[in-house]
Amino acid sequence: xxxxxLKQLKxxxxxxxxxxxxxxxxxxxxxxxxxxxxxxxxxxxxxGTYLALKDSNLDGKPAEELFGLELVxxxxxxxxxxxxxxxxxxxxxxxxxxxxxxxxMGITVLLGLSFLGLEIFExxxxxxxxxxxxxSSAFGSAFYTLVGFHGAHVAFGLLWIVTLMVRNARRGLNxxxxxxxxxxxxxxxxxxxxWVFIFTVVYLMGKVG
Amino acid sequence: xxxxxxxxxGFFAGLWDYLTTVDHKKIAILYLIAGxxxxxxxxxxxxxxxxxxxxxxxxxxxxxxxxxxxxxxGTTMIFxxxxxxxxxxxxxxxxLQIGARDVAFPFLNSLGFWLFFFGGVLLNCSWFMGGAPDAxxxxxxxxxxxxxxxxxxxYVMGLQISGAGTLIGGINFLVTIINMRAPGMTYMRMPxxxxxxxxxxxxxxxxxPALTVGLFLMMFDxxxxxxFFDPSMGGNHVIWEHLFWIFGHPEVYILVxxxxxxxxxxxxxxxxxxxxxxxxxxxxxxxIGFLGFMVWAHHMFTTGLGPVANSIFAIAxxxxxxxTGIKIFNWLFTMWGGxxxxxxxxxxxxxxxxxxxxxxxxxxxxxxxxxxxQYHDTYFVVAHFHYVIVGGVVFGLFAGLTYWWPKMFGTxxxxxxxxxxxxxxxxxxHLTFFIQHFLGLMGMPRRYWKFQPDQGLEIGNLVSTLxxxxxxxxxxxxxxxxxxxxxxxxxxxxxxxDARTLEWSIPSPPPFYNFTQTPLVxxxxxxxxxxxxxxxxxxxxxxxxxxxxxxNSFIPFMMSLGLFIAGFGFIYQVDNSSYLxxxxxxxxxxxxxxxxxxxxxxxxxxxxxxDLEKGAGSE
Ligand code: HEM
Ligand SMILES: [Cu+2]
Numbered sequence: 022x023x024x025x026x027l028k029q030l031k032x033x034x035x036x037x038x039x040x041x042x043x044x045x046x047x048x049x050x051x052x053x054x055x056x057x058x059x060x061x062x063x064x065x066x067x068x069g070t071y072l073a074l075k076d077s078n079l080d081g082k083p084a085e086e087l088f089g090l091e092l093v094x095x096x097x098x099x100x101x102x103x104x105x106x107x108x109x110x111x112x113x114x115x116x117x118x119x120x121x122x123x124x125x126m127g128i129t130v131l132l133g134l135s136f137l138g139l140e141i142f143e144x145x146x147x148x149x150x151x152x153x154x155x156x157s158s159a160f161g162s163a164f165y166t167l168v169g170f171h172g173a174h175v176a177f178g179l180l181w182i183v184t185l186m187v188r189n190a191r192r193g194l195n196x197x198x199x200x201x202x203x204x205x206x207x208x209x210x211x212x213x214x215x216w217v218f219i220f221t222v223v224y225l226m227g228k229v230g
Numbered sequence: 231x232x233x234x235x236x237x238x239x240g241f242f243a244g245l246w247d248y249l250t251t252v253d254h255k256k257i258a259i260l261y262l263i264a265g266x267x268x269x270x271x272x273x274x275x276x277x278x279x280x281x282x283x284x285x286x287x288x289x290x291x292x293x294x295x296x297x298x299x300x301x302x303x304g305t306t307m308i309f310x311x312x313x314x315x316x317x318x319x320x321x322x323x324x325x326l327q328i329g330a331r332d333v334a335f336p337f338l339n340s341l342g343f344w345l346f347f348f349g350g351v352l353l354n355c356s357w358f359m360g361g362a363p364d365a366x367x368x369x370x371x372x373x374x375x376x377x378x379x380x381x382x383x384x385y386v387m388g389l390q391i392s393g394a395g396t397l398i399g400g401i402n403f404l405v406t407i408i409n410m411r412a413p414g415m416t417y418m419r420m421p422x423x424x425x426x427x428x429x430x431x432x433x434x435x436x437x438x439p440a441l442t443v444g445l446f447l448m449m450f451d452x453x454x455x456x457x458f459f460d461p462s463m464g465g466n467h468v469i470w471e472h473l474f475w476i477f478g479h480p481e482v483y484i485l486v487x488x489x490x491x492x493x494x495x496x497x498x499x500x501x502x503x504x505x506x507x508x509x510x511x512x513x514x515x516x517x518i519g520f521l522g523f524m525v526w527a528h529h530m531f532t533t534g535l536g537p538v539a540n541s542i543f544a545i546a547x548x549x550x551x552x553x554t555g556i557k558i559f560n561w562l563f564t565m566w567g568g569x570x571x572x573x574x575x576x577x578x579x580x581x582x583x584x585x586x587x588x589x590x591x592x593x594x595x596x597x598x599x600x601x602x603x604q605y606h607d608t609y610f611v612v613a614h615f616h617y618v619i620v621g622g623v624v625f626g627l628f629a630g631l632t633y634w635w636p637k638m639f640g641t642x643x644x645x646x647x648x649x650x651x652x653x654x655x656x657x658x659x660h661l662t663f664f665i666q667h668f669l670g671l672m673g674m675p676r677r678y679w680k681f682q683p684d685q686g687l688e689i690g691n692l693v694s695t696l697x698x699x700x701x702x703x704x705x706x707x708x709x710x711x712x713x714x715x716x717x718x719x720x721x722x723x724x725x726x727x728d729a730r731t732l733e734w735s736i737p738s739p740p741p742f743y744n745f746t747q748t749p750l751v752x753x754x755x756x757x758x759x760x761x762x763x764x765x766x767x768x769x770x771x772x773x774x775x776x777x778x779x780x781x782n783s784f785i786p787f788m789m790s791l792g793l794f795i796a797g798f799g800f801i802y803q804v805d806n807s808s809y810l811x812x813x814x815x816x817x818x819x820x821x822x823x824x825x826x827x828x829x830x831x832x833x834x835x836x837x838x839x840x841d842l843e844k845g846a847g848s849e
Contacts, residue, residue, distance in 0.1 A: 048334040052405040059435045066443035077464025159464035162456035188829045
């Protein structure tokens with residue numbers, strides 16, 4: 022099995038689902054889904070905490086004054102698009118077309134980076150113009166913890182995908198790294214879904230009051 | 231790589247082997263050693279608590295130290311003793327019971343152990359670094375958030391690290407049980423221990439992240455100036471209670487369900503009967519796991535959630551008694567008419583049934599929300615949870631360790647001494663805790679350092695402490711038994727109990743690849759089927775061939791060590807920000823190890839067919 026796993030796969034060859042062609046791949050696939058289940062509880066707990074504390078802004082600005090929807094809307098679009106580009110990447114993986122997969126993964130990374138940049142800019146504005154900080158009120162703590170946990174997930178995902186891309190750039194796709202790419206893309210979708218909830222619960226509902 | 235599985239000798243080679251092992255059987259032994267050690271530490275803490283309470287107005291330990299002992303006793307016993315010892319049993323038995331060569335993620339198995347280990351060591355470092363946590367194992371805010379010193383910080387960081395290990399372990403066993411079963415091992419043929427391990431793993435997966443979040447919030451409050459639990463800054467400490475118990479109640483079932491499974495296996499083995507109501511047992515296990523998530527607020531009846539919430543949670547809680555009752559009756563019916571052998575594992579099991587049932591009665595009483603206003607935070611609660619945890623979990627651990635000892639070590643614990651350990655422990659247990667129900671009903675609050683004379687509490691407390699000494703004696707006899715057995719080292723066969731499930735179809739201890747050929751399972755109690763209808767041996771499901779094995783790795787150790795170092799950094803950066811260097815250094819070690827893991831291919835190696843024929847790895 023082992024040496025076989027490292028054989029480079031080329032377009033037109035089988036298997037069609039290289040991520041699940043080995044037992045290791047199947048295990049990874051299933052294990053990662055379970056991991057995402059645990060992550061769901063993690064974020065659910067954070068959302069619950071946020072909902073309990075979102076009106077505890079003390080003297081600070083309340084959510085509807087603080088948030089502007091333009092920037093977060095752009096961020097949402099960027100992250101949604103990045104989910105789409107990672108789908109393209111996996112589509113090409115299933116066709117065993119490594120170069121195209123790398124390309125689309127690369128675009129995903131760029132989009133992720135710009136999302137992260139905008140988020141940092143957003144936080145910077147809150148802290149320096151609105152006096153909305155991690156320690157200013159329970160609202161501040163809950164906000165930065167929830168959104169920051171998501172941001173940290175994005176950052177980790179970027180590091181992960183870049184590591185994968187660099188590590189495998191020369192040797193191409195094989196049965197050993199296909200599951201790794203696949204679960205990385207799953208992770209990326211998960212981050213995206215969480216963001217949709219953040220956009221709705223934190224920003225939209227924050228604006229409505 | 232034909233020399234990879236050659237025997238290496240010498241102490242350091244052996245140590246290195248254990249530091250890097252990914253073999254589930256060796257990891258089981260690691261869990262046993264570490265969990266056993268923490269069990270003794272927690273036991274000593276318990277004895278000190280009971281000595282303090284032997285008479286009214288005692289001055290044996292100071293009030294502050296008492297709080298630390300109490301907190302560390304509970305925390306240690308739950309997270310560092312019971313959990314790892316359960317992982318001992320799961321590691322030794324689950325892969326063998328389903329006919330697998332190892333778990334799905336051997337690397338993660340090792341990582342889970344080292345995370346637990348370093349988390350536990352970090353937590354206990356607090357004793358030597360200014361004082362242990364002192365806000366109870368439940369660490370309610372604001373008591374915990376305002377506790378001076380670093381004790382509670384150690385609680386937060388230690389549990390965070392070891393909790394991550396547990397979560398990883400849970401995912402690993404889930405995938406193992408779903409993906410790695412031998413041909414013919416359908417779900418409804420799995421031994422009950424494997425079933426309950428599966429359900430437990432699901433509970434771990436969905437319960438631990440709530441604790442993770444709770445601990446993060448507390449860490450942010452204590453170490454980074456956040457305000458989650460500080461009402462003066464708009465915070466709300468009830469959030470902690472919710473998060474803690476959303477984790478905490480499933481946790482008590484995480485603890486007891488695997489032992490439920492084990493008792494089922496033991497009862498059926500030593501009654502020489504198929505388990506009565508197998509599918510009902512499976513169903514009840516799943517149902518308990520499911521309901522376990524719906525009842526957390528029964529720990530918060532007096533918090534003030536209101537009568538509607540209290541009623542709902544009271545009814546949901548009482549409902550759990552139904553599937554639990556199903557199990558009790560099925561165990562009784564399995565024994566009924568069986569040819570029972572009162573071996574040591576069976577003795578613990580038989581003792582478990584009434585003991586645990588009493589604990590369940592206490593639980594249903596507590597679940598009556600209105601009455602709980604009277605019981606809450608009294609010794610009645612202490613009596614209840616010790617009845618279920620000692621009577622269920624600890625009895626089960628003794629039973630399970632005795633039962634699988636031959637599988638782990640190839641030698642058998644002495645039966646006579648096993649019984650000698652059982653009796654003092656059993657009587658000591660009931661002496662200690664039965665009377666605590668009444669102390670509680672008389673109004674003695676839990677977690678108090680002293681009680682007053684002339685309130686009728688003297689006798690009860692004295693009896694309770696004497697009982698605790700009996701339990702200690704039982705434990706010591708068990709340990710002596712371990713030592714003597716190990717020194718004698720008499721080898722036993724692969725199937726010393728004349729048992730029914732797959733793990734007994736291979737030698738004790740098994741070769742490191744477990745099954746030379748994957749077995750074909752032809753029914754429930756796979757080995758028993760062959761004993762009855764075949765030649766007593768498993769039929770192989772595959773021809774003899776090369777076996778693929780995972781490589782050892784030192785990375786799990788390094789990853790966990792990094793977090794351990796970072797833990798100190800996070801704790802002490804409040805005093806002096808230059809400690810942040812430690813945090814950065816630790817995180818760097820961890821991330822770098824992850825990076826190495828990610829870029830270095832780890833393909834494992836093969837044991838060749840020819841070597842298997844020559845008997846590689848078997849002793
Ligand atoms: C029929 C099943 C059970 C019922 C109805 C039940 C009910 C309860 C209730 C209502 C409480 C809260 C009492 C209070 O604080 O006032 C409680 C506490 C507790 N129960 Fe149970 N329980 C059951 C089974 C178990 C099992 C199986 C375990 C563990 C293996 C367990 C472990 C605990 C622990 C550790 C506490 C106390 C936690 C603390 O405050 O430190 N229970 N139980
Ligand atoms: Cu509970």
